[in-house]
Amino acid sequence: MARAKYKQIVDFYKKYITENKLSDGELLPSESKVANKFDFSRDTVRRALDQLEKDDVVYRQRGRGTFYKDSKNKVKEKKIAVITTYLSNYIFPNIISGIEEVVSSKYYTMTLANTDNDPNKERKHLRKVIDNGVDGLIIEPTKSAIDTHNMDLYRELKEKNIPFVMLNAYYRELNPSYAIVNDYKGGYKATQYLLQLGHKNIAGIFKEDDLQGVFRLKGFKKALNDYGIDSESADVGTYITSQISSYPYHWMDKMLSHQDQPTAVVCYNDEIAVDVVKAIIDKGLKVPEDISVVSFDDSILATATNVRLTSVRHPKEDLGRHAARLLFNMIEIGVEKPRFLYDPELVVRDSCKELRRR
Amino acid sequence: MARAKYKQIVDFYKKYITENKLSDGELLPSESKVANKFDFSRDTVRRALDQLEKDDVVYRQRGRGTFYKDSKNKVKEKKIAVITTYLSNYIFPNIISGIEEVVSSKYYTMTLANTDNDPNKERKHLRKVIDNGVDGLIIEPTKSAIDTHNMDLYRELKEKNIPFVMLNAYYRELNPSYAIVNDYKGGYKATQYLLQLGHKNIAGIFKEDDLQGVFRLKGFKKALNDYGIDSESADVGTYITSQISSYPYHWMDKMLSHQDQPTAVVCYNDEIAVDVVKAIIDKGLKVPEDISVVSFDDSILATATNVRLTSVRHPKEDLGRHAARLLFNMIEIGVEKPRFLYDPELVVRDSCKELRRR
DNA sequence: TTAGTTTATTTGTATGTACCTTTAAATTTA
DNA sequence: TAAATTTAAAGGTACATACAAATAAACTAA
Missing domain, CATH: 1.10.10.10 (Winged helix-like DNA-binding domain superfamily/Winged helix DNA-binding domain)
Known part of the structure; x- marks a missing residue:
């Protein structure tokens, strides 16, 4: 027939x-x-x-x-879900606020969930989202650099044609829509700034279980190499989510005991920088007089601390707004793979000192 | 047939x-x-x-x-809505995080919206919530002290038997379920602390368009009276939401030009305290050596600043958790008017000085 | 053993016919 | 004129029949 x-x-x-x-x-x-x-x-x-x-x-x-x-x-209000690693601290409230701003300007509501960067919680929330039906999803993947064991659910999202936008990091193999910061460039610029101030012995501390950390580290190494310094000889500390509360302080403390103490440190983000600065001060040293520090995200911590931090800007609200707009383009216009890649600049404050050229 | x-x-x-x-x-x-x-x-x-x-x-x-x-x-996931004045700053991320923690432990999702303390936005979101149908609502009312022009919608909530919990403040005439801090007691304790340190000339600055401010001011005056000081003679500044960015600094600046300068200030919250401290420092004075400061909410600002602030504790996450639990008690068990009233204590830090008794 | 083919079973589409129930309008009756 | 009755039209239920399409199991040939 x-x-x-x-x-x-x-x-x-x-x-x-x-x-x-x-x-x-x-x-x-x-x-x-x-x-x-x-x-x-x-x-x-x-x-x-x-x-x-x-x-x-x-x-x-x-x-x-x-x-x-x-x-x-019978017009049904549409629903989008937002899953981030954290909700209440650091830059996340700003990101969410940006999303909310765009969402509530349309006839949409948003549901919120956080994963605490735990893939099991991520799985639970993804399952919920898929089973319950949403019109779209904005998600920041957990442990994006090492753990992809929820890939099956991400694929299910694609199969069921649930539009989603990945935030802050994305899985390359999914070829998804995303709204992220160019962390590679960010890492490069932060390090380049220190190099241009005359620093040669630059240490770095990076988170290695999410892609932001991996890319920032790559940019860090590339900058060193470009300025004639073997990046393999640089002091680099890496840690994962679970070590976050103790590792950075102790790593910095150890660095300061070296005979060949670094003159500058690139920190994964402002939270880490705060711990690093504390370790420096506790050793009786000063920032930036003895050690220069740059970090990432330009969060509230960057200005709330005693030494205002030089930090790579994160667009926060704006990233949230963009993510929401990308999602709407997918849902309403059917745009295939809309993307937003933010090219970050460095916000210079008081935590770095120029070295006299030797 | x-x-x-x-x-x-x-x-x-x-x-x-x-x-x-x-x-x-x-x-x-x-x-x-x-x-x-x-x-x-x-x-x-x-x-x-x-x-x-x-x-x-x-x-x-x-x-x-x-x-x-x-x-x-086909069990339908239940939905609750959360409407707060702000989302991304101050204590609000923590409150929301507490709510989310309880919500996601059950088979619920939550939708978020913020009002920017604007009754028109509040109205828009309330309309949406009522029309769309939710299983429950947690709401922080806007301008709770002066503006009740959305009362009709609140009554509609009651008529339609949509359970709701009021957060941080509540309208007495609605006789609703609520989760709030005892701001009257908080105001009393903060002021009492200064009085016990020997301060007699105490100024206060309070927000007057929400009930938190009104109650904190009442507690402030009561404490003064109890200690034999006529509260009517005290320097009290009041402001509303729209003046928030300029009023506190200028008010404090003016205070410091008085011949009879206060020795201590009670500030509506930490945000205000930050501006007040700035005004003091800009006059070449010091906290707490010249002027003592107490504030409210024990937020991140209380410890991020140069002078760590003595501040009345706000339960934040815990208040969020309680609000969510109250709501669940209403939805699932049918409890009539569950309430949570937090009795705040003062967190003593470095922003107050003891005066020698004269 | 494996790959293709056939067959039986199941639901899906389509037609024709018949009569029932509800509704609203037209008609009749008091 | 107002109330009661009749009638036409619409959708609702029911039966019989036929063939189509999808699936899984049984069968057959390489």
């Missing part, structure tokens, strides 16, 4: 509704009339009306007829 | 499902078998299955059969 007859009738009724600009409650041609018109059996017409009734386009009343049921009474 | 035949078949299938304790996806007797069994036409059986399919009890696959669709797969 090329095309079911009853579907022709469905189309006929739909066309009738649009062409005659019917409004809510208006009468449609009766079953028998349409059956005669097409020379189909009345049962075929009924089958079509069954379909339309199921689809909530018409309602029927015995003895009266079949009536158009206007869809404007 | 006494009873439609197809309804007998509907009942037969329903009975079959319960008696054989079918679980999701199990096969049901085929159309023709049932038709033969009852000696009805197959079309009548189909009519019954159409009904069951419409009711989401079965699904059919051509060539395979008709299968039971277990309803436990």
Whole structure:
């Protein structure tokens, strides 16, 4: 069967509704009339009306007829989900605020969840999102550099055509839509700045279980190499999420015991920088007089501390806004792979000192 | 017709499902078998299955059969809405994080919106929440002390039996469920602390368009009176939301030009305290040596600043958690008016000095 | 053993016919 | 004129029949 007859009738009724600009409650041609018109059996017409009734386009009343049921009474608010690693601290409130700003300007609501950078929690929330049905998803992946064991669920998102935008980091193999900061360039610029101030012995501390850290480290090494310093000889500390509370302080403390103490440190982000600065001060040294520090994200911590930190800007609210807009482009216009890549600059403050050229 | 035949078949299938304790996806007797069994036409059986399919009890696959669709797969996730004045700054991320923690431990999702303390935005979001249907709402009212022009919508919430919990402040006339801090006591304790340190000339700056500010001011005055100081003679500055960016600094600046300069200031919250401290420092004075400062909320600002602030504790995450739990008690157990009133204590840090008794 | 083919079973589409129930309008009656 | 009755039209239920399309199991050939 090329095309079911009853579907022709469905189309006929739909066309009738649009062409005659019917409004809510208006009468449609009766079953028998349409059956005669097409020379189909009345049962075929009924089958079509069954379909339309199921689809909530018409309602029927015995003895009266079949009536158009206007869809404007059933506009469903659309829902998007936002899953980030954290909610309440650091730059995340700003990112979320940016998303909310865009979301609530449309007829959408957003649901929030956080993973604490735990892939199991991420899995739970992804499952929930898929099973429950959302119109779109903004997600910051957990441990994006090492752990991809929720890849199956990400693929399920794609199979079920649930539009999603990856935030802050993305899995290359998924070839997804994303809104991220160019961390490689950020790492390069931060390090380049120190090099231009005359620093040669530059240490770095980076998180290695998310892609932001991996790329920042790559940029760090590239800058060193470009300025004639073997990046392999540089002191680099790496840590993972679970070590976050103790590692940075102790690593810096150890660095300061070296005979060949670094003159500058590149820190994964402002949170780490705060610990690093504390370790420096506790050793009786000063920032930037003895040690220069640069970090990332330009968060509230960068200015709240005693030494205002020189930090690579993170767009925060703006990244959130962009992520939301990308998602809307996918949902409403059907844009395939919209992307936003932010090229960060360095915000220079008081935590770095120029070395006299030797 | 006494009873439609197809309804007998509907009942037969329903009975079959319960008696054989079918679980999701199990096969049901085929159309023709049932038709033969009852000696009805197959079309009548189909009519019954159409009904069951419409009711989401079965699904059919051509060539395979008709299968039971277990309803436990259709449990709808419940939805609660959270409306706060702000999202991304100050103590709000913590409050929201506390709510989220409780919400996501259950099979709930939460939607977020913020009002910027603007009653019009509040109205928009309330309208959305009511029209769209949520299972519950946590809301921090805007300008709770002066503006109640969304009272009609709050009443609509009650009429439609949508459970809601008011956060941080509440409208007494609604007699609602709430999770708040006892700001009166907080105001009293903060002021009492200064009085006990020997301060007699104490100024205060309070926000007057929300109830937190009104109650904190009341507690402030009560403490003064209890210690034999006429609260009417005290220097009190009040401001509203729109003046927040300029008023506190200038007010403090003016205070310091008085011939009878205060020795201590009670500030509405840490944000204000930061501006007040800045005004003091800009005059060449020091905290706490010249002027003592206490504030409210014990936020990140209280410790991030140069002078660590003595501040009245706000439970933040815990308040969020409590608000969410109260709401669940209303939704799931039907508790009538669950309430949480936090009795705050003062966190003593470095911003106050003891005066020698004269 | 494996790959393709056939067959039986199941649901999906379609037609024709018959009669029932509800509704609203037309007609009749008091 | 107002109330009661009749009638036409609409959708609702039911049966018989036929063939189409999808699926899974049984069968067959390489």
